Amino acid sequence: MSCPAGVDPKLWRSLRNGAGRAIGDFGLIKDGDRICVGISGGKDSLLLLMLLVEMQRRAPINYQLVPVTIDAGFPGFNTTTIQNFVADLGLELSIEQTGHASLITTKLRPGSSYCSFCARLKRGALYGAARRLGCNLLALGHHRDDFIETLLLNQFFIGTLKAMAAKTVCDTGDITVIRPLVYLAEEDIITTVRQAGITTVSCNCPVADADQQRQRMKQLLHRLEQEIPQIKNSLLAALGNVQPRHLLDRQLSKEGTV
Template sequence: MIESITERKQQLEFNKLQKRLRRNVGKAIDDYRMIEDGDKVMVCLSGGKDSYTMLDILLSLQKSAPIHFDIVAVNMDQKQPGFPEHILPEYLSTLGIEYHIVEKDTYSVVKEIIPEGKTTCGLCSRLRRGTLYGFAETIGANKIALGHHRDDIIETLFLNMFYGGKLKAMPPKLLSDDQKHVLIRPLAYCKESDIERFSEAKGFPIIPCNLCGSQENLQRQNIKNMLAQWEREQPGRSENIFAAVCNVAPSQLGDRELFDFVTLQDKQDKGHLFTRLDVVQID
């Protein structure tokens, strides 16, 4: 009896979690027109909790959406030693959807260029991104879905401020530099903690990224720790930071390219400043 009550409670909590994720993903898609009728969406899978959750929620929304769009799951096998290449094909086969495994040995390139102990994530992601862009054209996908969530966006904001001197984050929707690909981030409104709980409940076969052995020392991890501490001290702070990313006031910053400060003038009547004073002549 106790087990039954516990199971029902757990099921109710999971249902709430799933509905929240569906609602947040649906709102992000609607707010930024991420997916439209007739789109072919290439969902990039890394084997991590975020991309698994993104695919699961998109497949769920696809069934009830008032529009038609196709989903193609794509994973890139970067030929890391020991990579369990059977896991994703086996999982995707159970879903009954179109999927592709793109094989490209970027691991060797990264290890050859980046000195031992240095951060590999930047080069690794650039090489992966270029390959996936090309593959999207091959299969005729006009949208590329990435699994970045709200916390990723906030962390990127601080990374760019602290280490790049830029007020810049990750937009929910982006046109690539070559203007050939529209990138979307359906999880933009979703908290990482929700995604983690959902992933655990679903039992996704997670494949850890072990290319870089010093992940804990990366700048992003330091930012993540800082934000976690802020959230403990003042719950809701991360939500406010994300709201600020979506509510920018260019005139209250200092970018001369974004706002015309040079010709800025007030609209007061300045006639009194130029009134000619009468000169009193003394005979």
């Protein structure tokens, strides 16, 4: 596909180039890969699929795309809109039905994040779908802001210095998770999806907007950005510029890393 109708061509090229740069920098996709693309129906996953389709047609390598949506069982979740979107890109959507909606309400530990628990369950379902569909990669739509917010959440509330990786192998070693949107700003994704007139779909979870800690990180970053315009890019760059000698991890010292 070329630049979607209504979208600023310069912005579209910027997004495509950013995703392509991430794929090159981190070696995310190689010839012959079969990629399970997690499609929630939100702006990030829909844009991810659009970009992967375009790059698939331009790339000097061959790879396959297998879009998958997890239906957790929340009443009113609209898979038809997602199916139509995927079909317009020339692909077929695989829908995995799970009972996560009822499981979450019975198994969630007091004080735990509803959204985080649900995300872990969905991730497990996506791993299962990827295996069943013969995929070796699982592509997720996390963007630059997600990486930064996760970094701050872990520092502020857990006391660990970590975020997400652009490429990571699952515990069983058979599926590699890739995040091609790592360099893309959330505001650019929002603008592109709006310009393209894309209909997004909510998971219809009754507490979908209740991740208060992440919202606090968003608000904090927004305030800081008024004074330090480059703060988000600087924080993302910091994730790729780690200097262990200047940290306090004693395990690294024991291993002779520092």
